[in-house]
Amino acid sequence: MKSACLGFAACMLAAWPAAANDIADAVAEDYDYVFNLYKHFHENPELSFKESESAARMADELEGLGFTITTGVGDEWTRAKARADAGEVREGVGGHGLVAVMENGDGPTLMLRADMDALPLEEKTGLPYASKVVSTDYMGQEAPVMHACAHDSHMAILIGTARRLVEMKDQWSGTLVLIGQPAEEIGLGAMAMIDDGLYEKFPKPDYVLATHTSGWDAAGDVTYTPGWALANVDSVDIFVKGVGAHGSAPQMGKDPIVIAAQIVNALQTLVSREIDPQAPGVVTVGSFQAGYKHNIIPDEAHLQITVRSYEDGVRQKLLDGIKRIAEAQARSAGLPEDLMPEVKIESDYTPSTYNDEEMTARVMGAIAESLGEDRVYERPPSMGGEDFSQFGRTSEDIPTLIFWTGGQDREAMKLAREGKAPPPPANHSPFFAPQPEAALKAGVHAMTVGALELLGE
Structure with a gap:
């Protein structure tokens, strides 16, 4: 044009x-x-x-x-x-x-x-x-x-x-x-x-x-x-905690893979339901790493996320929302406060x-x-x-x-x-x-x- x-x-x-x-x-x-x-x-x-x-x-x-x-x-x-x-x-x-x-x-x-x-x-x-x-x-x-x-x-x-x-x-x-x-x-x-x-x-x-x-x-x-x-370009890492267990007895643990999957799904609402449609934003989970073997529930999962925006206010709202959603999903799974997800936002971002x-x-x-x-x-x-x-x-x-x-x-x-x-x-x-x-x-x-x-x- x-x-x-x-x-x-x-x-x-x-x-x-x-x-x-x-x-x-x-x-x-x-x-x-x-x-x-x-x-x-x-x-x-x-x-x-x-x-x-x-x-x-x-x-x-x-x-x-x-x-x-x-x-x-x-x-x-x-x-x-x-x-x-x-x-x-x-x-x-x-x-x-x-x-x-x-x-x-x-x-x-x-x-x-x-x-x-x-x-x-x-x-x-x-x-x-x-x-x-x-x-x-x-x-x-x-x-x-x-x-x-x-x-x-x-x-x-x-x-x-x-x-x-x-x-x-x-x-x-x-x-x-x-x-x-x-x-x-x-x-x-x-x-x-x-x-x-x-x-x-x-x-x-x-x-x-x-x-x-x-x-x-x-x-x-x-x-x-x-x-x-x-865009603003931020890199965010979420380390989702859990309690490991045998795959045949999931009731004995707290599965971080399920919690992390729920976090991924919930993150999709950040842009669609919390950001003004006329203010662009992107939240993409580029990596999901967890587990070692078929029959082991691990004690941690790791998500790597890229976050994109133009306006600094939108950027902050997205970053705050990621942390809020991660912790809320962990609490809904019954994890105690000492096992809340660790959310790390790289300080060296591209504005x-x-x-x-x-x-x-x-x-x-x-x-x-x-x-x-x-x-x-x-x-x-x-x-x-x-x-x-x-x-x-x-x-x-x-x-x-x-x-x-x-x-x-x-x-x-x-x-x-x-x-x-x-x-x-x-x-x-x-x-x-x-x-x-x-x-x-x-x-x-x-x-x-x-x-x-x-x-x-």
Whole structure:
């Protein structure tokens, strides 16, 4: 569905600083460079909080564009007066996070973000540049590694955008902050950078912008969601207690499997009967583990649950409801207070993402005018999660926007919609292989246009 705001935003745009054809031509001329960079990242993926080589390669690229490399975090960021290129790159922020700053006269400060980490997954795409990497994660577990969520394309798009903006410095004014973010896949990297002083040691942005390559959109298209775009994501564990017994004498125990099953069923009423139908929420039990043998009633069952919502009030109501239901089912089975279920909610949750509506209309209107409105359109909100949300959830209350750059084969999607073929593999599949040329070109073009809109003279 096309968004009505695009036409309005396009009408409100100032004189466009560069013709769309000029940007498209420049992006096309630079494609081979960006594609080779993408292949490098794809062949050399790194797990969360292990992104040292990815950050180093990005730093090298930015140094080649006129930025200066500075390692370590140190104290307050200060302008390097003696450096004529007026740029600084700092590695090691929040782990292997990378921050690059370039000042180009007076104006707003814009932060562009790319995430760097890959997934513990064996690649099965068959690509000539497929990953063969096996690594150990930050918890000490060994696993094959793959860029199955397209963070390789995010890094390449960020560098490609930086190359365009450096070439077009006469067409924008302000401060550009580029970040390579670690550990998005485990939801900890954005907060790690913020806690390490991202907004205190470096220029505080007026806007934060990002794109994500999508396996649910056709390659070359750009999609977006104003307002709530991505969900709060909570992980909840319920350890259901019981009294073990022989399977032939259930009256001698308290069966935690039956209690846990009743909890699972009762949880289905949380969203359907306690949440406003216009306020989305999801409670999914993804794992039910209990027992050892056919004829043994165990003394514990374990449920693993994912909880999704947009509004923080809905989130809290769902989490409170899970605990209430678990304890109520245990009491109804006659369990004493010392055998109440243990409900653990992971403290490191991914908060929901809200795309600032004014910023969204402005940026996506500019991108639609440049790429064509038939390629830029609104998509429904997703119950997926992204820790990009953290950049807008600080006390500074900075407007943020994340949009999607399609990476999927257009014909394969068409056949799937017509019911003639199954949906093609998407993000987090070992078979996910974005269409690189269309995806990278659209990503660089859109990010460049978005940056020029926010920084343009």
